[in-house]
Amino acid sequence: MRHNIFDSIPSNIVSSKDNVFANFLQTAGLYDSMKIDEDNIAYLIELLKGNVKISAYCKECKQERVFYMKPIEYYFETGPDGNEEIRCASLGEKIESLQNMIFSTKSRQEKSPAEEWKWINWQIADTTRLMKLEYICSMDEKHHLDYIVLTTDNSMMKIGQYPSIADMTFPELDAYKHVISKEDRKELGTAIGLFANGVGAGSYVYLRRILERLVYKAKEAAADVIDNEMFEQARVAEKIKMLEGYLPDILVKNTTIYGILSKGIHELSEEECRKYFPVVKECIYQILGMWESERRKQADEDALSKALSSISSSIK
Numbered sequence: 001m002r003h004n005i006f007d008s009i010p011s012n013i014v015s016s017k018d019n020v021f022a023n024f025l026q027t028a029g030l031y032d033s034m035k036i037d038e039d040n041i042a043y044l045i046e047l048l049k050g051n052v053k054i055s056a057y058c059k060e061c062k063q064e065r066v067f068y069m070k071p072i073e074y075y076f077e078t079g080p081d082g083n084e085e086i087r088c089a090s091l092g093e094k095i096e097s098l099q100n101m102i103f104s105t106k107s108r109q110e111k112s113p114a115e116e117w118k119w120i121n122w123q124i125a126d127t128t129r130l131m132k133l134e135y136i137c138s139m140d141e142k143h144h145l146d147y148i149v150l151t152t153d154n155s156m157m158k159i160g161q162y163p164s165i166a167d168m169t170f171p172e173l174d175a176y177k178h179v180i181s182k183e184d185r186k187e188l189g190t191a192i193g194l195f196a197n198g199v200g201a202g203s204y205v206y207l208r209r210i211l212e213r214l215v216y217k218a219k220e221a222a223a224d225v226i227d228n229e230m231f232e233q234a235r236v237a238e239k240i241k242m243l244e245g246y247l248p249d250i251l252v253k254n255t256t257i258y259g260i261l262s263k264g265i266h267e268l269s270e271e272e273c274r275k276y277f278p279v280v281k282e283c284i285y286q287i288l289g290m291w292e293s294e295r296r297k298q299a300d301e302d303a304l305s306k307a308l309s310s311i312s313s314s315i316k
């Protein structure tokens, strides 16, 4: 299901639609990072506890499945000498109790001078530095989707994922095979592959080029409705505005997209390119999705009129 592309990230989180960390795992390219702060720590705790299910393509099942995560555990020693007993506890719960007892605004204010907010303390720093988040397919526990994250101070960087973003995204493209040109399909694959490997500007250049070609294709459909000269001179964002009725409404009516697209590629930083990539990719999917549904509607109508004409000739 695709909803608002400007939710910035596809909303396919099953049990917790708005979990920012689950979204990050699913959509960020390698070496992208996000801040851990007081406002989002609750989401991270839920994720580490294994309470956030995600919906993703399973390479083994060859279709979209619900995945659940193995809660992360950590080990600690008890006893005065530190070696009496080794016990295991839930990392999510440990972070939750640290937040409630030490790092909450209230607890910090009680101390003087107020301590800086942190998401962990030294006790678990070793466990949280490098974490593997193991998602398991709900149809078969041998089907995995693994993420590796590195945390430094108050930020989290995605440094590993298997199957790769490219492996998981290519099957999505099959849905549009009737309406995408060979050239666009190939370059979209290249763009996704580059993005999956942490290449920002390189992947974004391909994506912009594909979007521009799709916009020109829509212009062909609009034919003489739009002034050619004005169209040629306009920037891509303006071109989209002119093509109202020929491109999905969500693109034409949303001003955020103009902000993103009106920046030339040379004006963008590597990080901005990586940030905009999922949104621009979604724009491309929206256009292809619109054309695919029009194509299907036409095919259904053709089939119906063929069936009707064969009946009409037999009841004469």
Ligand SMILES: [Zn+2]
Pocket: 058, 059, 060, 061, 062, 065, 137, 138, 139, 140, 143
């Ligand atoms: Zn599976």
